[in-house]
Amino acid sequence: MGTPVTLLNVWTLIYEYQNIADPTNTWRNTFDFFDGTAVPTATDHIVTSLNAFTNSMLHASDQSVKVSCYAWAKGRQPYPSGEPIFTFTQAVPGVAAAIWYPPMTGSFSPTGKEVVARIDHEPTLGGKPGRSFLRRFFGILDIAGSAEGDWIIPGGAPGYDSVLQGVITSTGLNEHLNGGTSNVKLAVVRYSPKTNVVHGYSNINSLKFIGVTTNRATRKNKK
Numbered sequence: 001m002g003t004p005v006t007l008l009n010v011w012t013l014i015y016e017y018q019n020i021a022d023p024t025n026t027w028r029n030t031f032d033f034f035d036g037t038a039v040p041t042a043t044d045h046i047v048t049s050l051n052a053f054t055n056s057m058l059h060a061s062d063q064s065v066k067v068s069c070y071a072w073a074k075g076r077q078p079y080p081s082g083e084p085i086f087t088f089t090q091a092v093p094g095v096a097a098a099i100w101y102p103p104m105t106g107s108f109s110p111t112g113k114e115v116v117a118r119i120d121h122e123p124t125l126g127g128k129p130g131r132s133f134l135r136r137f138f139g140i141l142d143i144a145g146s147a148e149g150d151w152i153i154p155g156g157a158p159g160y161d162s163v164l165q166g167v168i169t170s171t172g173l174n175e176h177l178n179g180g181t182s183n184v185k186l187a188v189v190r191y192s193p194k195t196n197v198v199h200g201y202s203n204i205n206s207l208k209f210i211g212v213t214t215n216r217a218t219r220k221n222k223k
Contacts, residue, residue: 001048005198006073009036010153010187011085013047015054016066019136026065027113027135027217029054032072033176034201035184040069041087046171046184051092052171057134058094059115065089074191074198096137099167103159106141113217115143115151118210119164123202124189130188130204132217143212151212161209163182168207178203 012032017023033046040047047067053065055090068087119136121130136155146152153160168174169174190199 010072038197049172098140106138125202
């Protein structure tokens with residue numbers, strides 16, 4: 001990667017989680033957003049809204065433990081010298097059991113972290129969506145193998161997407177989608193790693209529940 005590149009008024013939130021019984025079992029989700037009015041703070045609505053949103057995807061055996069915010073960049077973070085704008089710790093167990101049954105079935109028994117739920121961030125300007133991968137979301141009774149060798153949701157994704165849309169509304173995250181009332185918007189950044197060039201960003205129209213897939217359980221992260 002070449003010289004670090006940035007994008008004015010675009011920020012990255014990182015939500016970190018752990019298994020309560022095994023604190024070494026950790027994972028994270030990241031979200032990019034545009035805020036042209038001020039440097040973000042820990043009490044901003046998008047921060048607390050996403051905190052509630054991600055917590056709804058965790059089961060009671062797992063908890064949210066840390067939230068950090070950075071100026072968006074590829075390479076060493078410039079705000080300043082790799083430090084976050086803010087970070088705070090917490091210990092908030094998940095509440096998925098109160099939200100996702102149905103379409104989930106039976107009691108929760110986790111799969112490996114490589115088996116994930118995929119949610120797409122659909123951009124207003126088209127092109128590839130952003131993606132969130134939810135680890136330890138599906139239990140072993142919620143998915144099945146297929147003749148093609150892929151994981152599937154036996155009841156299909158629409159039931160999950162219906163619940164997802166309700167969570168987006170109940171947590172207030174809909175205010176930060178393109179049709180929402182807030183000027184602070186979830187975003188997909190367009191970046192070319194081969195040329196190390198940022199091509200801007202696109203607001204997110206909607207979040208859509210796609211289904212179950214696999215994703216590497218360990219990833220390198222610049223932050």
